[in-house]
Each structure stands twice: as C-alpha cells, then as structure tokens.
Amino acid sequence: MPVFAHVDINNCYVSCERLFRPELEGRVIVVLSNNDGCVIARSNEAKALGIKMADAEFMVRENLKAHDAVIFSSNYPLYADMSARLMNNLSRYTYTLMVYSIDEAFMALGNIAGLDLDQHTAAISNNVMHDTGLPITVGVGPTLSLAKLANKAAKKLRKQYLVLDTDAKIADTIKNFPIEDVWGVGHQYYHKLTEHGIKTADDFRNLKADFVRQEMTVQGWRLHQELWGKPCNVIKDVAERSKGIESSQSFNTYQTELAPIEEAIAMHAATVAIKLRQQQSMATQLTIYLRTNKHNVKHDQHYPSITVKVPFAANTTHQLTKVAVQAIRAIWQPGYNYLKTGLRATGIIPAGEVQYNLFAGYDHKREQKLSGLLDEINDRYGRGTLRLAADSFDRKWAMKQEFLSKQYTTKWQDIIVTR
Incomplete structure (x- = not known):
C-alpha cells in the first residue's frame, strides 16, 4: 500500500517570528497583510481571543492593545527562507516531495516493509524541530486526501502527528470529521452537500460513487475514492x-x-x-x-x-x-x-x-x-542590488510595513549577534 505524508508549519508566520524572539512564547501575536491591512496569521493565544483570519486591523486594534499583543508586518523574505529550510530538511525523508505552499508539502513515504510509521513520523517531526526550530504537524495516510485530513485531525487533537494506516483508524477519524474541512470541498460543494444532508467526511464517503460523479464531477469522484484509501491524485515533482x-x-x-x-x-x-x-x-x-x-x-x-x-x-x-x-x-x-x-x-x-x-x-x-x-x-x-532603471530604488509607493521585523536570515546587518 502506498503511503503519503502531509506536513505543514503550525501558525507559520507566527512561528517564524517567534523563532528569533523566543521571549514572545505565550504572547498574543498577529501578522498583518500587505499595507498592514488585515490579519493573516495568529498565534493560538490570538485565536483564543476570537481574532479571525482576514479581520481588519482597525477592527481588532483595541482588543489587541488590551491584551498587550505583538503585531508584525508580513516579512516575506524571512518566511520564504525558513520555508526553503523546511523543504530541504523534509527532502531527506522522501524520494518525492511536492511543495504545496509556503508552509506545507506532500511527501511520498513509499511502501517499506517493516517500517514503523508512527516511529518514523515522530522522528520527522522531532528532527525538523531540532534542525529548523519550526513546529510542524504531520498527517500520514494511503492517499493525499487522507494524509491532509490526518494532518487537520492531528491539530484538532493537539498532536504532533497522526498516522492513518488501517481501515479502523481511517473510519474512526472521518466519522465526525466536518465535511467543510475536507481538502477539495469548497464553498460551492459544501452547500450542495449540506443540501443532501452530508455533514461529515463519513457521510460523504458513504455516498454512491455514481452520485458523486454526477453531482461533483470527476474531482469529487476522485476525492470520494481517496477517502476509501484508493489513490487518484499523484505527487508532482514541480508545480503545475x-x-x-x-x-x-x-x-x-x-x-x-x-x-x-x-x-x-x-x-x-x-x-x-x-x-x-x-x-x-x-x-x-x-x-x-x-x-x-x-x-x-x-x-x-x-x-x-x-x-x-x-x-x-x-x-x-x-x-x-x-x-x-x-x-x-x-x-x-x-x-x-x-x-x-x-x-x-x-x-x-x-x-x-x-x-x-x-x-x-x-x-x-x-x-x-x-x-x-x-x-x-x-x-x-542581495535581491534588488542590480535592477532595471524602470524599477526605481526610491519606491515611495511601496507598501506600508510599520511593524516589520528584521530579516534575520537574508540581510547581513540583521543577523543575530551573540556575545
């Protein structure tokens, strides 16, 4: 049976900022979008305050101030560099790695006889934390969809990883897993499924395949098959x-x-x-x-x-x-x-x-x-050292970044100095 893993960084942008400022552990932290317009990343402490993704900064400003929150502007050079370090680290554990986004990737773990998946997955999580300082969650399953689902389920259970390597584990995990949290179920499909009384991944899996193909096209049918442990999606070496x-x-x-x-x-x-x-x-x-x-x-x-x-x-x-x-x-x-x-x-x-x-x-x-x-x-x-004359060095129009942290890994003057 093929085995896949889905890996992502917990609260990616917040984790990158905390990595270089460990004194912020336990503090309420948010990271803002371009021009410091809205919230795009939150620490668990910020989530507990009810601050949501895409909340406008001016709407949550007083709440953040009242809880002595730390605010950061998006520091994309830092996040991209830390992401590259993560992906390089993950490549040691797989023969095929697909970078899905800046903070997540899929890995093919193969079908190695006698491999203890729980032990192997725990080693990946612990070693990545040791080598990069980034906390990750790992989900493992026989298909990409189940690996992604396992990752989300692990986070809800506050676990470092979750391995779905038996039919019993899969059935138990998807039993009450919300259909809206299943990878591939967007806004349109969610409403269509709820109209038919489908509330969980298990409800969806128990639909007839012909009905799924008719109502959700071939993409929905592939998802349906993957939830039964039948691989229909493949890992690609490069982005489409x-x-x-x-x-x-x-x-x-x-x-x-x-x-x-x-x-x-x-x-x-x-x-x-x-x-x-x-x-x-x-x-x-x-x-x-x-x-x-x-x-x-x-x-x-x-x-x-x-x-x-x-x-x-x-x-x-x-x-x-x-x-x-x-x-x-x-x-x-x-x-x-x-x-x-x-x-x-x-x-x-x-x-x-x-x-x-x-x-x-x-x-x-x-x-x-x-x-x-x-x-x-x-x-x-350094990027931007040499550029065309049309791309001016005096970018007065550049986005507002009032809370920008240092670029600890990409600028010599921002490298941390120990004494």
Whole structure:
C-alpha cells in the first residue's frame, strides 16, 4: 500500500517570528497583510481571543492593545527562507516531495516493509524541530486526501502527528470529521452537500460513487475514492506550470500619476521573470491590471486589465518589463485613485520548447546572458542590488510595513549577534 505524508508549519508566520524572539512564547501575536491591512496569521493565544483570519486591523486594534499583543508586518523574505529550510530538511525523508505552499508539502513515504510509521513520523517531526526550530504537524495516510485530513485531525487533537494506516483508524477519524474541512470541498460543494444532508467526511464517503460523479464531477469522484484509501491524485515533482505566476501589491497610498505605477509594474515584471527562470519556464502572455479601492464609495471606480502576447516566449527581466510597462500605459487613465497593480504570466512552457523566428531581430542568447548576470549579482549581494532603471530604488509607493521585523536570515546587518 502506498503511503503519503502531509506536513505543514503550525501558525507559520507566527512561528517564524517567534523563532528569533523566543521571549514572545505565550504572547498574543498577529501578522498583518500587505499595507498592514488585515490579519493573516495568529498565534493560538490570538485565536483564543476570537481574532479571525482576514479581520481588519482597525477592527481588532483595541482588543489587541488590551491584551498587550505583538503585531508584525508580513516579512516575506524571512518566511520564504525558513520555508526553503523546511523543504530541504523534509527532502531527506522522501524520494518525492511536492511543495504545496509556503508552509506545507506532500511527501511520498513509499511502501517499506517493516517500517514503523508512527516511529518514523515522530522522528520527522522531532528532527525538523531540532534542525529548523519550526513546529510542524504531520498527517500520514494511503492517499493525499487522507494524509491532509490526518494532518487537520492531528491539530484538532493537539498532536504532533497522526498516522492513518488501517481501515479502523481511517473510519474512526472521518466519522465526525466536518465535511467543510475536507481538502477539495469548497464553498460551492459544501452547500450542495449540506443540501443532501452530508455533514461529515463519513457521510460523504458513504455516498454512491455514481452520485458523486454526477453531482461533483470527476474531482469529487476522485476525492470520494481517496477517502476509501484508493489513490487518484499523484505527487508532482514541480508545480503545475499551467496555473501561471503572479506578482501584485497594494500601494501605501493612492496613486494618481503614471510614473510610480510604471515603477511598480516593472518591479512585478522582474519578480515574475525571476520565478520563471527558477523553474526553467517561459511565458507567452502577460495580464496586467490596475485596481481602485472598491471599499471607498467616495471615489470613482476603475478596474482595467489587458492581456498581451509576448512577442517571443520569454523569462528575461528586460523583455517582460518592456511588455508590462507598455501595457500599463495603455490601461492607465488620469483622474482615478489607484490602490493596487499586478501582473500575471500565463501560457507558460518549458524553456527548452521555445520556437524562435528566423527573421526577427531578437537576440535570445544575449538576453539570457544578461539575465544570468543579473541573477548572479543579486544572489551574491542581495535581491534588488542590480535592477532595471524602470524599477526605481526610491519606491515611495511601496507598501506600508510599520511593524516589520528584521530579516534575520537574508540581510547581513540583521543577523543575530551573540556575545
């Protein structure tokens, strides 16, 4: 029988902050989104106060102040670096690792005869904590869906791990497991299932497969089969390229002029280009968009977007920035208070499958060498050390981060010094 594990970091962003400030253990902690707008991570102490995900900061401000809470702005460089350390550590325990998000991954544990899964899973949890300082929860099961379910069940039981390696354990765990917490059951499916009286994972599993396929398409049928311990989903070595790559960010204040918006979209183009090169892919089209604040009814609203084809599939900063800046000029209009801009690359193909035009003047080798040099310098001296002129160093429009912690692992000046 195949065995899979699902691993995620407990309260990821909070755990990363506490790792470098252990005196915060036991304190109420929240991490805020871009521009310190809303809550995106909470310590268990904050959860106990009733603070919910996506609560606006101004709505919970007094509650946080009353309980002497510690507030952090999102420190994505720190979180990404700690995530990479976790994934590198997990790779020692599997022949196939799929990074699912910044704080979670799936692992194939194989079918090793005589392996004590409880002992092996406990070793993974303890060793990761020892090697990275990050507390994790591990769920193990014969399918990806059951592994994910085991992880959630372990958290509810306040356990480090939970292994579902027998039919009896699976049946006992899913008996009262809420259907809305099952991986793959979204808002639409949840309402459809509750209309049929389906409240638990066990209720769903006991439905007839033909009914599930008819009401929930093939994805629902796969989930149904997986809850019976029949693998239908597979671990992939790399993320699906077809989903696209996006970079976006809100401004720290309303932008009415074109120049700072051009700088912002140039930054997003550079970010997407780096991600494309890292996964050895190229994009054939870009979608560029602008957003006003839909919550401010006093302002006129404008949500323009444009999708343009890249002349040649590209992953170089120069090419993507050129296309993005031209596109933003086409959709920007004066008189609006813009709050956000972003860029999404789609039509993604492997870098080795690009078809070039013999009669075009595009120097592919030169562009690749320039991007390679750009990456080499930025890897050595820090991201953003060398950038295009369109991406200004003076980012007055950059997001507000009043509670930003130090970048302990990615900036020399922020490294902790012991005496």
